Amino acid sequence: MFALVDCNNFYVSCERVFDPSLNGRPVVVLSNNDGCFIARSNEAKALGLPMGGPAFRFRDILRKHRVAVYSANFPLYGDMSSRVMNILAELAPGIEAYSIDEAFLDLSGFRLIGLVGHCRAVRQAVRRSTGIPVSVGIGPSKTLAKLANRIAKKKPEFDGVCLLEDEAAAREAMATMAVGEVWGIGRRHKEFLDRNGIRTALDLADAPEGWVRRHLHITGARVQAELNGRSCLPLELVRSRKQSICTSRSFGSAVTDREELGQAVAHFATKCALKLRGEKGVASLLTVFACTSPFEEPATRYWATRTVSLPLPTQDTLAVVKAAETVLEEIFRPGFRYKKAGVILSGISSHVEAPPPLTLFVEENAPCEPSTRLMAALDAVNSRYGQGTLRVASDTAESWKQQQEHLSPHYTTDWDDIIPIRP
DNA sequence: TCTGGGGTCCTAGGACCC
DNA sequence: TCTGGGGTCCTAGGACCC
Numbered sequence: 505m506f507a508l509v510d511c512n513n514f515y516v517s518c519e520r521v522f523d524p525s526l527n528g529r530p531v532v533v534l535s536n537n538d539g540c541f542i543a544r545s546n547e548a549k550a551l552g553l554p555m556g557g558p559a560f561r562f563r564d565i566l567r568k569h570r571v572a573v574y575s576a577n578f579p580l581y582g583d584m585s586s587r588v589m590n591i592l593a594e595l596a597p598g599i600e601a602y603s604i605d606e607a608f609l610d611l612s613g614f615r616l617i618g619l620v621g622h623c624r625a626v627r628q629a630v631r632r633s634t635g636i637p638v639s640v641g642i643g644p645s646k647t648l649a650k651l652a653n654r655i656a657k658k659k660p661e662f663d664g665v666c667l668l669e670d671e672a673a674a675r676e677a678m679a680t681m682a683v684g685e686v687w688g689i690g691r692r693h694k695e696f697l698d699r700n701g702i703r704t705a706l707d708l709a710d711a712p713e714g715w716v717r718r719h720l721h722i723t724g725a726r727v728q729a730e731l732n733g734r735s736c737l738p739l740e741l742v743r744s745r746k747q748s749i750c751t752s753r754s755f756g757s758a759v760t761d762r763e764e765l766g767q768a769v770a771h772f773a774t775k776c777a778l779k780l781r782g783e784k785g786v787a788s789l790l791t792v793f794a795c796t797s798p799f800e801e802p803a804t805r806y807w808a809t810r811t812v813s814l815p816l817p818t819q820d821t822l823a824v825v826k827a828a829e830t831v832l833e834e835i836f837r838p839g840f841r842y843k844k845a846g847v848i849l850s851g852i853s854s855h856v857e858a859p860p861p862l863t864l865f866v867e868e869n870a871p872c873e874p875s876t877r878l879m880a881a882l883d884a885v886n887s888r889y890g891q892g893t894l895r896v897a898s899d900t901a902e903s904w905k906q907q908q909e910h911l912s913p914h915y916t917t918d919w920d921d922i923i924p925i926r927p
Numbered sequence: 928t929c930t931g932g933g934g935t936c937c938t939a940g941g942a943c944c945c
Numbered sequence: 946t947c948t949g950g951g952g953t954c955c956t957a958g959g960a961c962c963c
Binding site: 534535536537538539540542556557558559560561563576578721722723746747748749750751752753754757797798799844846907 | 928929930931932933934935936937938
């Protein structure tokens with residue numbers, strides 16, 4: 505049996521831990537640049553504020569109902585997440601941290617002491633130790649655990665824990681669940697299934713298997729099997745190495761200047777190389793992209809992107825920044841209002857397992873060892889004195905930076921942000 | 928004025944190899 | 946009339962997840 509533990513309205517709950525006066529009030533958390541809603545308290549959902557809705561369109565509702573509005577504070581949410589995961593890891597023999605606010609647990613062996621009872625204990629432990637409320641769904645496959653979790657969240661009578669023990673219970677639950685709510689069925693597949701008379705999760709479970717395999721491919725066939733209690737998606741206990749690493753941002757206001765865009769790209773490249781070293785990997789491919797707003801008129805819209813091979817697989821910030829600047833030079837076209845840009849590293853392999861290849865042509869930046877030591881020194885300084893203390897010269901300007909007007913303090917990750925508690 | 932960021936997997940088709 | 950069989954790698958696009 506699998507359990508899916510999911511934090512309720514996670515980002516909002518994180519803000520509430522440090523400001524309990526937010527309890528009972530409508531609260532929203534905005535995406536970077538204060539653009540869209542990415543988390544809503546139950547009270548905010550009740551006001552009709554939609555997930556992903558652009559905040560500026562709902563300004564009247566926000567003001568009228570005195571909704572508490574927060575800019576995204578990812579250092580805080582990431583830190584709270586790891587605290588929750590640590591508690592969960594103590595209470596189950598196996599855990600897969602599936603996303604920032606969800607984890608699958610291995611519940612094998614808990615049947616004797618009672619699955620529901622144990623999951624209630626898990627729920628209380630997380631609440632007591634971190635202040636974060638969670639819901640738990642239990643089922644014989646990950647997909648059914650997900651489905652059970654939705655029921656646990658939606659129906660108060662379950663008190664946050666829902667078990668789909670046998671086939672009859674699963675069928676009854678699936679009959680009440682729209683097919684688009686099933687994990688793995690997105691907007692497109694939902695539309696397709698609706699057109700073919702498949703409206704509930706139960707309809708999908710009972711659909712002819714060959715037909716599902718043909719139209720929804722292998723991934724859809726797995727979803728169907730999982731709904732029928734045949735587990736196809738194992739618990740992934742060890743996180744595999746990332747296949748790509750991306751850093752991108754929308755700009756607070758449009759950028760038109762090539763040099764300014766170059767500064768942003770240098771900054772993103774720097775962050776990518778840092779993440780890559782955190783993964784203990786080296787990358788062989790680099791992509792740079794820059795684009796105008798998708799809401800521009802077609803004539804003034806531009807999507808620039810190019811991928812190049814790096815001369816040698818590397819994790820060196822200087823090499824990555826240099827390559828990114830060269831690519832930007834090639835794809836930049838003047839006269840456009842750039843609203844977003846980013847850098848992607850891919851073709852990632854292990855730094856340890858893959859010794860640097862012998863090369864026929866490349867002479868510059870070939871020696872690996874000095875660069876590794878330089879990066880170690882760079883990371884040591886920046887980790888101690890703050891990211892950006894040592895940086896490449898082109899990683900400078902702040903002009904493209906984002907809007908974050910409603911940011912809460914980094915309560916758990918920054919000494920300067922610790923607020924003295926008054927009696 | 929104003930619309931996020933970071934990922935994964937699958938399929939199809941083209942280009943190439945022997 | 947009739948033109949093989951078995952592969953790999955790369956890219957683009959689509960679909961999905963949080």
